[in-house]
Amino acid sequence: MSTGLSILVMFCTTVVLLGCYLLLRYCLKNNTEVKEGESMGHSFDGIEEINNPLPKWWSVMFVITIIYSVGYLVLFPGFGNFAGVLNWSSSNQAITSIAESEAAAAAAKAEGTTLMVQYDREVAQADAAFGPIFSAFATRPVTELATDSEALEIGQRLFLQNCALCHGSDARGSKGFPNLADTDWLYGGTPEIIKASLMHGRNGMMPPKGGLPIDDAEVPALVEYVRSLSGMPFDRALAPEGLAAYQKGCFACHGMNGEGNQALGAPRLNDKTWLYGNRRSDITESILYGRAGQMPKWDTVLGEDKVHLLTAYVYSLSLGKDAPVVETVEQVQARPAAPGAAASSNEPDFAELAKLPMTEMHQDAAATEAGKGLFAANCAVCHGQDAKGMGNFPNLTDNEWIYGGSVADIKETLMKGRNGELGNMPAWETMLGEDKVEVLSGYVYGLSQ
């Protein structure tokens, strides 16, 4: 508030308070010629006006109110810019989120003021009172807490306060929000993985059409193929076409047979659990527009001790439940290639090419061609057609390596996969076989030479 406005506020406040006091004093005096308790001489329909003084209790209340307001203005902010001798501040007025509150508290601390944001103060009080309880539990393993009724009771309360909003009070989820009470996990159900889901949050990322060169016209066939994977009724004429589209790269995340990939949070497609629904319209929407489920991170909001208890609670929900049943379903076969179409028999002889030293493959035209084909079919989904990467997926052409750029390092990366800061790089050993991995390693090595 500007000084001018502050002075005006102080002036008005003083006038009002003084005015109230003077008015009371005036009213307490007998300003008439009539003695107290006697008639004023007015009478209406037999009702007489008596000159009675103000009731005692009322005037005392009035005085107390005035004293209270003066006291309040001395102690608390209210009298213009005067902060009050207690230096109290309700600086959470403009604050609407926890992040803003934390920022305000940090700013106040940096300024060295005694100001404490209300949220901060409440958290500090609660931490002082309950912190020791939480930290006592935090030293015990999740598997043990998951059978401790006291720990579970606290865990459940934390769940109802923080998680039920999305996952439901019974933790069984709803469309887009996974069921936490079954044994079917997007990311995995071990205590470590559940805790990681809670601490750091999760962002499932399915790009529209998987980011693959798939035509909108191919989507209905894909939907039929996806339905076939989980044993639902499907259109037999369309499904083989869907399989061909699926093999353009859906498998990179969802697995060859739709078994999913927990490191990526790519759901199983060959079971009966659907995050976004199994109707044709739901699946079409999932494929056409992609999906991006967001689970907030809780490390800074709740702190590790509470997350530990929550982990135990979530873990306990599926304890002793059977693993999801995955029925073996009849596999849709790819349609035989139309007569005249290029037969797959001119596929390169990978075993032969793999005999070349990996460091020299990029100088060999046939090996480069073969590597390029493998890359386009398996790797371009994530690393881009030109291998320059996109989003979180690293550039493979810049000679900057997370895991080392020797052919041995690259082969190791491809064979076993990697799961680091940027996300999950699938293991290709079983999907492609060692010969193809070697040809690919030579190809990738060549990209930055």
Ligand code: HEC
């Ligand atoms: C704003 C909504 C929201 C809130 C609040 C929320 N979650 Fe989630 N949670 C999600 C979504 C969405 C996913 C799925 C993420 C994905 O699709 O990648 C998820 C995923 C998870 C997973 C991984 C499940 C799996 O199958 O691997 C766990 C565990 C989990 N949440 C537990 C919790 C707990 C415990 C809390 C409370 C501290 C919580 N969530 C609060 C939305 C929420």
Ligand code: HEC
């Ligand atoms: C880059 C990895 C990636 C690729 C490629 C990919 N998906 Fe996904 N897909 C995901 C992830 C991750 C989710 C879960 C999204 C979430 O949690 O919000 C998902 C979700 C889905 C779902 C919803 C599943 C459910 O339980 O409701 C369907 C259906 C699906 N994908 C089909 C496909 C098809 C078909 C393709 C090929 C065109 C494909 N996906 C390509 C990662 C991928």
Ligand code: HEC
């Ligand atoms: C589902 C997405 C995905 C697919 C498909 C994929 N990658 Fe990756 N790749 C990644 C991610 C994410 C990383 C980073 C992993 C990390 O941070 O630990 C990575 C890392 C790598 C690295 C290590 C880079 C470095 O700097 O050390 C190489 C090499 C690589 N990928 C090659 C390939 C090849 C070759 C293929 C095809 C066979 C392939 N990737 C397919 C996602 C993918």
